[in-house]
Amino acid sequence: MTFPVYLPLGPVLMHPHWVFETLSYAIGFRLYLWRRARAGDVLSTGDRWWVITAAIVGAALGSKVLYWLGDPVQAWQHRTDVLYLMAGESIVGGLIGGLWAVEWTKHRLRITRATGDLFAMPLAVGIAIGRIGCFLSGLGDHTHGLPTMLPWGVDFGDGIARHPTQLYELIWLFMLAAWLHGLSRRAHQEGDVFKAFRIGLGLHR
Amino acid sequence: MRLHGVGKGVVLGLMLHLLQIPLASLTYTTSLWVIGLSQLVYMVPAVLTCRWKRRPDEVKGLLIVAALTFLLNAACFGLFVMASNFGWIRIAG
Numbered sequence: 001m002t003f004p005v006y007l008p009l010g011p012v013l014m015h016p017h018w019v020f021e022t023l024s025y026a027i028g029f030r031l032y033l034w035r036r037a038r039a040g041d042v043l044s045t046g047d048r049w050w051v052i053t054a055a056i057v058g059a060a061l062g063s064k065v066l067y068w069l070g071d072p073v074q075a076w077q078h079r080t081d082v083l084y085l086m087a088g089e090s091i092v093g094g095l096i097g098g099l100w101a102v103e104w105t106k107h108r109l110r111i112t113r114a115t116g117d118l119f120a121m122p123l124a125v126g127i128a129i130g131r132i133g134c135f136l137s138g139l140g141d142h143t144h145g146l147p148t149m150l151p152w153g154v155d156f157g158d159g160i161a162r163h164p165t166q167l168y169e170l171i172w173l174f175m176l177a178a179w180l181h182g183l184s185r186r187a188h189q190e191g192d193v194f195k196a197f198r199i200g201l202g203l204h205r
Numbered sequence: 206m207r208l209h210g211v212g213k214g215v216v217l218g219l220m221l222h223l224l225q226i227p228l229a230s231l232t233y234t235t236s237l238w239v240i241g242l243s244q245l246v247y248m249v250p251a252v253l254t255c256r257w258k259r260r261p262d263e264v265k266g267l268l269i270v271a272a273l274t275f276l277l278n279a280a281c282f283g284l285f286v287m288a289s290n291f292g293w294i295r296i297a298g
Binding site for chain 2: 018021022025046049050052053056057059060063064067082083086087088089094
Protein backbone atom coordinates (compact mmCIF):
# COMPACT_ATOMS: atom_id res chain seq x y z
CA MET A 1 0.00 0.00 0.00
CA THR A 2 1.39 3.43 -0.94
CA PHE A 3 0.44 6.41 1.25
CA PRO A 4 -1.45 8.64 0.71
CA VAL A 5 -3.99 6.19 -0.71
CA TYR A 6 -5.75 8.23 -3.38
CA LEU A 7 -9.34 7.30 -4.16
CA PRO A 8 -10.52 7.34 -7.78
CA LEU A 9 -13.63 9.41 -8.53
CA GLY A 10 -14.10 9.14 -12.26
CA PRO A 11 -10.90 10.42 -13.88
CA VAL A 12 -9.76 12.25 -10.75
CA LEU A 13 -7.82 10.78 -7.84
CA MET A 14 -9.22 12.28 -4.65
CA HIS A 15 -7.19 12.85 -1.52
CA PRO A 16 -8.47 10.42 1.18
CA HIS A 17 -8.55 13.08 3.90
CA TRP A 18 -10.97 15.26 1.99
CA VAL A 19 -13.17 12.30 1.01
CA PHE A 20 -13.46 10.85 4.52
CA GLU A 21 -13.85 14.20 6.25
CA THR A 22 -16.72 15.05 3.88
CA LEU A 23 -18.22 11.60 4.52
CA SER A 24 -17.87 12.05 8.27
CA TYR A 25 -19.90 15.29 8.20
CA ALA A 26 -22.60 13.78 5.97
CA ILE A 27 -22.93 10.52 7.91
CA GLY A 28 -22.71 12.26 11.30
CA PHE A 29 -25.53 14.61 10.28
CA ARG A 30 -27.71 11.76 9.00
CA LEU A 31 -27.17 9.88 12.28
CA TYR A 32 -28.10 13.00 14.22
CA LEU A 33 -31.35 13.37 12.22
CA TRP A 34 -32.11 9.69 12.84
CA ARG A 35 -31.49 10.03 16.59
CA ARG A 36 -33.63 13.17 16.76
CA ALA A 37 -36.53 11.49 14.92
CA ARG A 38 -36.40 8.51 17.29
CA ALA A 39 -35.70 10.21 20.60
CA GLY A 40 -37.40 13.58 20.11
CA ASP A 41 -35.85 16.90 21.07
CA VAL A 42 -36.02 19.25 24.03
CA LEU A 43 -35.57 22.22 21.65
CA SER A 44 -37.80 23.74 18.99
CA THR A 45 -36.59 23.26 15.41
CA GLY A 46 -35.57 26.92 15.10
CA ASP A 47 -33.52 26.86 18.30
CA ARG A 48 -31.97 23.51 17.38
CA TRP A 49 -30.75 24.93 14.07
CA TRP A 50 -29.14 27.83 15.93
CA VAL A 51 -27.38 25.33 18.20
CA ILE A 52 -26.21 23.28 15.18
CA THR A 53 -25.00 26.41 13.38
CA ALA A 54 -23.14 27.57 16.50
CA ALA A 55 -21.56 24.13 16.90
CA ILE A 56 -20.26 24.09 13.31
CA VAL A 57 -19.03 27.71 13.24
CA GLY A 58 -17.45 27.31 16.70
CA ALA A 59 -15.79 24.07 15.62
CA ALA A 60 -14.35 25.75 12.52
CA LEU A 61 -12.86 28.63 14.50
CA GLY A 62 -11.76 26.53 17.50
CA SER A 63 -10.04 23.93 15.35
CA LYS A 64 -7.98 26.63 13.67
CA VAL A 65 -7.10 28.61 16.81
CA LEU A 66 -5.94 25.55 18.74
CA TYR A 67 -3.93 24.41 15.72
CA TRP A 68 -2.04 27.72 15.77
CA LEU A 69 -1.62 27.54 19.55
CA GLY A 70 -0.19 24.02 19.16
CA ASP A 71 2.97 25.64 17.81
CA PRO A 72 2.62 29.36 18.58
CA VAL A 73 6.22 30.23 17.65
CA GLN A 74 5.79 28.80 14.14
CA ALA A 75 2.38 30.45 13.79
CA TRP A 76 3.82 33.83 14.82
CA GLN A 77 6.79 33.48 12.46
CA HIS A 78 4.35 32.73 9.62
CA ARG A 79 1.77 35.34 10.65
CA THR A 80 1.79 36.96 7.21
CA ASP A 81 1.86 33.66 5.30
CA VAL A 82 -1.76 32.92 4.41
CA LEU A 83 -0.86 29.55 2.93
CA TYR A 84 0.70 28.42 6.23
CA LEU A 85 -2.09 29.87 8.37
CA MET A 86 -4.83 28.16 6.37
CA ALA A 87 -3.28 24.69 6.66
CA GLY A 88 -4.23 22.22 9.38
CA GLU A 89 -6.80 21.95 12.15
CA SER A 90 -7.28 20.35 15.57
CA ILE A 91 -10.12 17.99 16.53
CA VAL A 92 -9.83 18.93 20.21
CA GLY A 93 -9.92 22.62 19.22
CA GLY A 94 -13.02 21.90 17.16
CA LEU A 95 -14.75 20.27 20.12
CA ILE A 96 -13.79 23.08 22.52
CA GLY A 97 -14.79 25.79 20.02
CA GLY A 98 -18.07 24.04 19.21
CA LEU A 99 -18.91 23.58 22.89
CA TRP A 100 -18.11 27.19 23.73
CA ALA A 101 -20.15 28.52 20.79
CA VAL A 102 -23.13 26.33 21.70
CA GLU A 103 -23.07 27.47 25.34
CA TRP A 104 -22.83 31.11 24.22
CA THR A 105 -25.76 30.65 21.82
CA LYS A 106 -27.84 28.89 24.48
CA HIS A 107 -27.13 31.76 26.84
CA ARG A 108 -28.31 34.25 24.23
CA LEU A 109 -31.44 32.20 23.48
CA ARG A 110 -32.04 31.69 27.25
CA ILE A 111 -31.92 27.90 26.88
CA THR A 112 -31.07 26.27 30.20
CA ARG A 113 -31.54 22.59 29.32
CA ALA A 114 -28.73 20.26 28.23
CA THR A 115 -28.76 19.92 24.44
CA GLY A 116 -25.73 17.77 23.62
CA ASP A 117 -27.11 14.24 24.04
CA LEU A 118 -28.34 14.02 20.44
CA PHE A 119 -24.86 14.98 19.17
CA ALA A 120 -22.85 12.45 21.20
CA MET A 121 -23.13 9.25 19.16
CA PRO A 122 -23.06 10.99 15.73
CA LEU A 123 -19.91 12.88 16.82
CA ALA A 124 -18.16 9.66 17.83
CA VAL A 125 -19.03 7.99 14.52
CA GLY A 126 -18.08 11.12 12.54
CA ILE A 127 -14.65 11.41 14.15
CA ALA A 128 -14.09 7.67 13.61
CA ILE A 129 -14.84 7.98 9.88
CA GLY A 130 -12.54 10.99 9.64
CA ARG A 131 -9.77 8.90 11.17
CA ILE A 132 -9.92 6.53 8.18
CA GLY A 133 -8.91 9.52 6.05
CA CYS A 134 -6.10 10.34 8.51
CA PHE A 135 -4.78 6.79 8.28
CA LEU A 136 -4.93 6.69 4.48
CA SER A 137 -3.17 10.08 4.28
CA GLY A 138 -0.01 8.61 5.80
CA LEU A 139 2.92 10.61 7.16
CA GLY A 140 1.73 13.98 5.84
CA ASP A 141 -1.20 13.93 8.26
CA HIS A 142 1.07 13.74 11.34
CA THR A 143 -1.43 11.52 13.19
CA HIS A 144 0.64 8.32 13.15
CA GLY A 145 2.11 6.79 16.29
CA LEU A 146 5.62 6.05 17.51
CA PRO A 147 7.87 3.44 15.86
CA THR A 148 7.11 -0.14 16.93
CA MET A 149 8.34 -3.69 16.42
CA LEU A 150 4.82 -5.09 16.89
CA PRO A 151 3.51 -7.16 13.95
CA TRP A 152 0.69 -4.72 13.18
CA GLY A 153 3.04 -1.75 12.85
CA VAL A 154 2.44 0.11 9.58
CA ASP A 155 5.14 1.44 7.26
CA PHE A 156 3.68 4.72 5.98
CA GLY A 157 6.37 5.02 3.34
CA ASP A 158 9.59 5.91 5.16
CA GLY A 159 10.63 2.33 5.97
CA ILE A 160 9.75 2.62 9.68
CA ALA A 161 6.90 0.56 11.15
CA ARG A 162 4.73 2.77 13.38
CA HIS A 163 1.69 2.35 15.59
CA PRO A 164 -1.45 3.01 13.50
CA THR A 165 -2.89 5.27 16.19
CA GLN A 166 -5.61 6.46 13.81
CA LEU A 167 -6.97 2.89 13.70
CA TYR A 168 -6.70 2.53 17.48
CA GLU A 169 -8.81 5.66 17.83
CA LEU A 170 -11.23 4.45 15.17
CA ILE A 171 -11.85 1.17 17.06
CA TRP A 172 -12.21 3.01 20.37
CA LEU A 173 -14.64 5.53 18.88
CA PHE A 174 -16.86 2.85 17.33
CA MET A 175 -17.00 1.05 20.70
CA LEU A 176 -17.76 4.39 22.37
CA ALA A 177 -20.51 5.11 19.81
CA ALA A 178 -22.12 1.71 20.47
CA TRP A 179 -21.99 2.35 24.24
CA LEU A 180 -23.43 5.86 23.84
CA HIS A 181 -26.22 4.51 21.67
CA GLY A 182 -27.08 1.94 24.35
CA LEU A 183 -26.88 4.60 27.06
CA SER A 184 -29.21 6.95 25.19
CA ARG A 185 -31.85 4.20 24.92
CA ARG A 186 -31.88 3.64 28.68
CA ALA A 187 -33.31 6.06 31.24
CA HIS A 188 -30.73 8.77 31.93
CA GLN A 189 -30.36 12.32 33.16
CA GLU A 190 -30.43 15.03 30.50
CA GLY A 191 -26.85 15.71 29.41
CA ASP A 192 -25.41 12.41 30.65
CA VAL A 193 -24.83 10.96 27.17
CA PHE A 194 -22.77 13.96 26.06
CA LYS A 195 -20.82 13.87 29.32
CA ALA A 196 -20.11 10.17 28.68
CA PHE A 197 -18.88 11.07 25.17
CA ARG A 198 -16.47 13.67 26.56
CA ILE A 199 -15.18 11.28 29.21
CA GLY A 200 -14.80 8.48 26.64
CA LEU A 201 -12.88 10.72 24.24
CA GLY A 202 -10.71 12.07 27.06
CA LEU A 203 -9.89 8.57 28.33
CA HIS A 204 -8.65 7.51 24.91
CA ARG A 205 -6.54 10.61 24.37
CA MET B 206 -36.56 18.12 10.99
CA ARG B 207 -37.74 20.49 8.24
CA LEU B 208 -35.04 21.91 6.02
CA HIS B 209 -37.08 24.66 4.36
CA GLY B 210 -35.34 27.95 5.29
CA VAL B 211 -32.04 26.41 6.38
CA GLY B 212 -32.01 24.20 3.28
CA LYS B 213 -32.54 27.28 1.12
CA GLY B 214 -29.59 28.94 2.83
CA VAL B 215 -27.42 25.87 2.23
CA VAL B 216 -28.36 25.75 -1.46
CA LEU B 217 -27.76 29.50 -1.78
CA GLY B 218 -24.34 29.09 -0.13
CA LEU B 219 -23.37 26.27 -2.46
CA MET B 220 -24.53 28.26 -5.50
CA LEU B 221 -22.57 31.30 -4.33
CA HIS B 222 -19.47 29.10 -4.41
CA LEU B 223 -19.84 29.18 -8.21
CA LEU B 224 -18.43 32.71 -7.91
CA GLN B 225 -15.12 30.99 -7.23
CA ILE B 226 -14.87 30.36 -10.99
CA PRO B 227 -14.46 34.06 -11.96
CA LEU B 228 -12.53 34.68 -8.73
CA ALA B 229 -10.09 31.91 -9.61
CA SER B 230 -9.49 33.36 -13.08
CA LEU B 231 -8.88 36.80 -11.55
CA THR B 232 -6.46 35.50 -8.92
CA TYR B 233 -4.69 32.81 -10.97
CA THR B 234 -6.42 30.09 -8.84
CA THR B 235 -5.00 31.43 -5.55
CA SER B 236 -8.53 32.11 -4.29
CA LEU B 237 -9.37 28.41 -4.72
CA TRP B 238 -6.45 27.35 -2.52
CA VAL B 239 -7.73 29.60 0.24
CA ILE B 240 -11.44 29.17 -0.42
CA GLY B 241 -12.04 29.22 3.34
CA LEU B 242 -11.00 32.87 3.30
CA SER B 243 -11.87 33.98 -0.23
CA GLN B 244 -15.50 32.89 0.25
CA LEU B 245 -15.87 35.84 2.64
CA VAL B 246 -16.03 38.10 -0.44
CA TYR B 247 -19.55 36.86 -1.19
CA MET B 248 -20.61 35.09 2.02
CA VAL B 249 -20.43 38.18 4.25
CA PRO B 250 -22.68 40.29 1.96
CA ALA B 251 -25.06 37.33 1.57
CA VAL B 252 -25.34 36.81 5.35
CA LEU B 253 -25.82 40.54 5.96
CA THR B 254 -28.48 40.73 3.24
CA CYS B 255 -30.40 37.76 4.69
CA ARG B 256 -30.16 39.29 8.16
CA TRP B 257 -31.40 42.61 6.83
CA LYS B 258 -34.34 40.83 5.15
CA ARG B 259 -35.06 39.02 8.46
CA ARG B 260 -34.46 35.52 7.14
CA PRO B 261 -32.70 33.88 10.09
CA ASP B 262 -33.01 30.35 8.72
CA GLU B 263 -31.17 31.28 5.54
CA VAL B 264 -28.48 32.98 7.65
CA LYS B 265 -28.03 29.65 9.47
CA GLY B 266 -27.74 27.75 6.17
CA LEU B 267 -25.17 30.21 4.81
CA LEU B 268 -23.12 30.06 8.03
CA ILE B 269 -23.16 26.24 7.97
CA VAL B 270 -21.90 26.15 4.35
CA ALA B 271 -19.21 28.75 5.10
CA ALA B 272 -18.00 26.94 8.24
CA LEU B 273 -17.90 23.53 6.54
CA THR B 274 -16.01 25.03 3.59
CA PHE B 275 -13.52 26.54 6.03
CA LEU B 276 -13.11 23.21 7.84
CA LEU B 277 -12.64 21.17 4.66
CA ASN B 278 -10.23 23.76 3.28
CA ALA B 279 -8.20 23.79 6.49
CA ALA B 280 -8.07 20.02 6.72
CA CYS B 281 -7.00 19.39 3.17
CA PHE B 282 -5.07 22.49 2.26
CA GLY B 283 -1.88 21.51 4.05
CA LEU B 284 -2.01 18.04 2.58
CA PHE B 285 -2.55 19.37 -0.93
CA VAL B 286 0.30 21.85 -0.61
CA MET B 287 2.54 19.10 0.69
CA ALA B 288 1.30 16.78 -2.04
CA SER B 289 2.04 19.30 -4.77
CA ASN B 290 5.51 19.95 -3.34
CA PHE B 291 6.32 16.25 -3.42
CA GLY B 292 4.54 15.58 -6.70
CA TRP B 293 1.84 13.53 -4.98
CA ILE B 294 -1.14 15.17 -6.68
CA ARG B 295 -2.08 13.07 -9.62
CA ILE B 296 -4.93 13.18 -12.11
CA ALA B 297 -5.69 9.77 -13.55
CA GLY B 298 -6.61 9.01 -17.11
